Amino acid sequence: MxxxxxxxxxxxxxxxxxxxxxxxxxxxxxxxxxxxxxxxxxxxxxxxxxxxxxxxxxxxxxxxxxxxxxxxxxxxxxxxxxxxxxxxxxxxxxxxxxxxxxxxxxxxxxxxxxxxxxxxxxxxxxxxxxxxxxxxxxxxxxxxxxxxxxxxxxxxxxxxxxxxxxxxxxxxxxxxxxxxxxxxxxxxxxxxxxxxxxxxxxxxxxxxxxxxxxxxxxxxxxxxxxxxPMERLDETGLAGWLPPRRATANKGDHGKLVVIGGDTGTCGAIRMAGEAALRAGAGLVRVLTRAENIAPIITARPELMVHELTPDTLSDALAWADVVVIGPGLGQQSWGKRALQKVENVRKPMLWDADALNLLAINPDKRQNRVITPHPGEAARLLNCTIADIENDRLAASRRLVARYGGTVVLKGAGSVIADTEHLCIADVGNAGMASAGMGDVLSGIIGALLAQKLPPLIATCAGCVAHGAAGDALARDSGMRGMLATDLFTRLPRFVNP
CATH class of the missing domain: 3.40.50.10260 (YjeF N-terminal domain)
Incomplete structure (x- = not known):
């Protein structure tokens, strides 16, 4: 027994x-x-x-x-x-x-x-x-x-x-x-x-x-x-995915990440994604957002480099970055669409979330250098079906997302499913307290940071989902589920990204 x-x-x-x-x-x-x-x-x-x-x-x-x-x-x-x-x-x-x-x-x-x-x-x-x-x-x-x-x-x-x-x-x-x-x-x-x-x-x-x-x-x-054919993931896997750092490492060794989003009224989403990337160990994080968001983000998190999103700053950041995260607070207006159209041509590792996925559903394409992280509603739009169709068979939905869009997929939810063309995993972490605003933005930043630290896409995604969920579980054990905030995860995350 x-x-x-x-x-x-x-x-x-x-x-x-x-x-x-x-x-x-x-x-x-x-x-x-x-x-x-x-x-x-x-x-x-x-x-x-x-x-x-x-x-x-x-x-x-x-x-x-x-x-x-x-x-x-x-x-x-x-x-x-x-x-x-x-x-x-x-x-x-x-x-x-x-x-x-x-x-x-x-x-x-x-x-x-x-x-x-x-x-x-x-x-x-x-x-x-x-x-x-x-x-x-x-x-x-x-x-x-x-x-x-x-x-x-x-x-x-x-x-x-x-x-x-x-x-x-x-x-x-x-x-x-x-x-x-x-x-x-x-x-x-x-x-x-x-x-x-x-x-x-x-x-x-x-x-x-x-x-x-x-x-x-x-x-x-x-x-x-x-x-x-399938694997259950929990925090016991983190030590194998996240080795200790070299004593002589510098910030350049841990990756340069650009996060893009935060249209009017959604400054918090891109700020959380950016801070999550820092908390998960990215060496340098640049945020491209609306001009009015710059001061609030820098005030809250001065370690972030924050710039207005313009054609010039976007071109410069895409050339500079090792990894791109786009979507948190991006919106679906022309401002966000223009940024996504430019990011589409990048061949570096990247993660698309939130409104980037809603725009992808309108103009679908397939690429192997991308991680997508839909919740069931976004997955339903990506697959042109109902949320009930997604929830009735989350494993099959994940396989369909990979077949249609390529790369690595996280179908978020209770028992998030992670898939690529060869692997199917279920993250056995997380709790109902994490059903609150901003949790997905934090997850995007964590996975983006691990990609920037040169983890392969599947490993970065698995490790990111587990660290994210395990941090939420630690919070729930200490304080309960109701009232958990996405930024509360930052108090527990270091324990899990340093197994």
Missing amino acids: TDHTQKNNRVSIPHQIWPAAWLRAAEPQAAAEMGITLYDLMQRAAQAAYTLARHQYPHSRHWLVLCGHGNNGGDGYVLARLAREAGITVTLLAQGGDNPLPDEATQARAAWLDSGGTAGCLAAPWPEDADLIIDGLLGTGLQQAPRAPVAAAITRANQHPAPVLALDIPSGLLAETGATPGAVICADTTITFITLKPGLLTGKARDVVGQLHHHDLGLGPWLAQQQA
Whole structure:
């Protein structure tokens, strides 16, 4: 069993992510290679969940086990038997159906009944004194909204006062995408088996997964021989991405960055992006903005070099800079459009955000030297679809953005997705307190600074997203989420860019 120490509602879970469909297809081969049966795996899963339940909820005495009509329900039957044998009162309610259960679930149900257990229907009265609910209704094969009677059972479970432990995945959460097309279990704890599935980390996952645990069921040696197609990112990766500086380094060694934006009324956006770049270690940062913004920005942050954005200053800055960030507060009027048209021809590494992305959606192009950082609304405009389309499959949307626009993409949100032509990553950092104005501007500055320090685009983007999210998590731990400001991240960011 993995370590139970809670950290940001996470315990020690893998960094490799696998599609649920791949695992379902590979599981028989994996079991065979390890010399065990699929029923052995089911018993191991139930034992792992039972052990976790006793650890997490040691005072619970009456367990309500909800079993669906698949192998997820089979896990529930085995767990119920283990609990009953330990002297716990168990009420098991199961989904009916004309189709036979899978072989392993059939064995598990028979063992439960042979041990003296009973199985009521989901619509039967639920015990009011149940103090733990085990969710074994729907597994990782779900691809649509749950139907009756399972949907009704999910609703009842969410209304019941007892905490919920979900087996493998909360019922109703789609394992591949994190979408919730209908009723979904709001679990307090989830234990997932063998591999980490992408739907546990992005989309609506954070609303319903609770504290996430993992158990490989003894298949670790087999998994180590496989190549995972996706990666979970957290702050443990920062030390590998951000090596210590040489003792003799000077500011020129750490990159020259120009940030462009801050139309009338949006001085704050470009100031935050510029300061974030300095805080993330860029050697020199030049800001090009409206003339009226110069004094406020210099007053607030004198380390920035601030100039009025004109054709001449833009040409000079683009020749001077190693990296370009454009978009924060840029606007979509002629002032911003003219600047973007000139930046389009630059072959240096660059990052486009905010209104640069809205203008890109109007005149799309594809280039490999660019990082784009859309939130779901901007992504919907870039792909000419709805926000719901983006959120229903954030991984697919990220791949589509890369295919259409090239370079490296960050699809921001709860479980930001980072992609290029060869990689797909989910940043398992950040919190709802960061849903506030200016956070994206700070992220743009951080990634731009890491690009200026000569990190490859994918690494700069991954490290930037993780440092940004981890700084927000540190703030939330210390002060809570509500009221978090984007500039508050500057008090925590140095810790994460100096791992």
